[in-house]
Amino acid sequence: MGIIVQKYGGSSVADPEKVMAVARRVVATAREGHQVVVVVSAQGKTTDLLIAKAKEISPNPPKRELDMLLATGEQMSIALLAMAIHALGQPVISLTGPQGGILTDTQHTKARIRMVDGARIRQELDKGQVVIVAGFQGLTPNNDIATLGRGGSDTTAVAVAAALDAAVCEIFTDVDGVYTADPRIVPGARKLKVIDYGEMLELAFQGAKVLQPRSVEVAAVYGVTIHVRSSFSDEEGTLVKEVGSLEREITVTGVAADENWSKVTLVGVPSDVQTLCAVFSALAQAGINVDMIVQAAASKGRTHLSFTVTREDLAEALGVIDTLRADQDWEVFADDNVAKVSIVGAGMMTNPGVAAKMFEALTQVDIPVFVVSTSEIKVSCLVPRGRHLEAVRALHTKFELDPEK
Ligand code: ADP
Ligand code: ASP
């Protein structure tokens, strides 16, 4: 029998009873004859609490030191889970990310996995042990610990599954699969049996936090099938894999929301390409990711330019723009009261009128749209934060994703 990788998220190991329940599931899988690698996240809200602790000391701590702190969350849960599995009589060993051969680049707090050196994990598996690997962390070329960005344990699990050529990568979480929308926002959301990598990637990018986007990217590149399922039941979940063009008549597969954006508007800025270039180069150099961009029609060589950056990056982005603007006569406005809602579906490519239908749905509930962006398989609208959940529900109904009555 092959290797199985199981990942358990923070809510699945939040307290001692839950840790024991995870241990029982892991041991049952091992006793079926599989070699099991378990990737685990920090318990419950531990990562949030660690971030808050750092902020108590400094509003802007060095990222290397923040990573030192954040990595302790996962280190606590691997040890506790190993103790629980040991108590059930199953040989087990826990490894930190660095011990497990998770090698990253040097971008602290948002590092990318460069490769997984699976030698140590294989060695421990071959001794008949369950191997627990800390999610969300790895080792940089400078021998420092780096973390992979929020939700990064998903990516650890998929990367380990790819490196070990595992039969399956099971992501155990507090929902029993991937739904047509976050079931906490849309109670009538429906569970998908299977979803294509491309659609899942887009949903994840647009805010469906059930999987970290990077984990889907890695899965698609290495052909790892992900099974998203519940920690609290045995029910089949959702398979994330290559689906092909089978169900492409379904125009919209899912709806997602992301409240993590803010909008910056440059008013009366010169409408030439050099200015555009200067603005976005300066932001890129500061490592600030820009998502949506819209420019109004130019008049007398001037225009209004709006774009979105994450709320976390807003202050830094405004600093960059201020430096650039220096003594010029245009103005800058920031709006931190926006959210992005998106519809995602590979069927959009061949079905016209999807954007129109989206605007119609939002107009019907009187929700204004500030900025729009599209790709082949998604349409996103920036709307007022506070109304975005209503927007998601309206879109879910409009695109006939609600359960049949
Ligand atoms: P974990 O701690 O296990 O990593 P997360 O909180 O990161 O879990 O992700 C699971 C959550 O993702 C769910 O509780 C759910 O609220 C949210 N979610 C958002 N969009 C979706 C979706 N389309 N399908 C399922 N869950 C979703
Ligand atoms: N503990 C980390 C976080 O809260 C990583 C993870 O849960 O995947 O983001």
Ligand code: MG
């Ligand atoms: Mg997660």
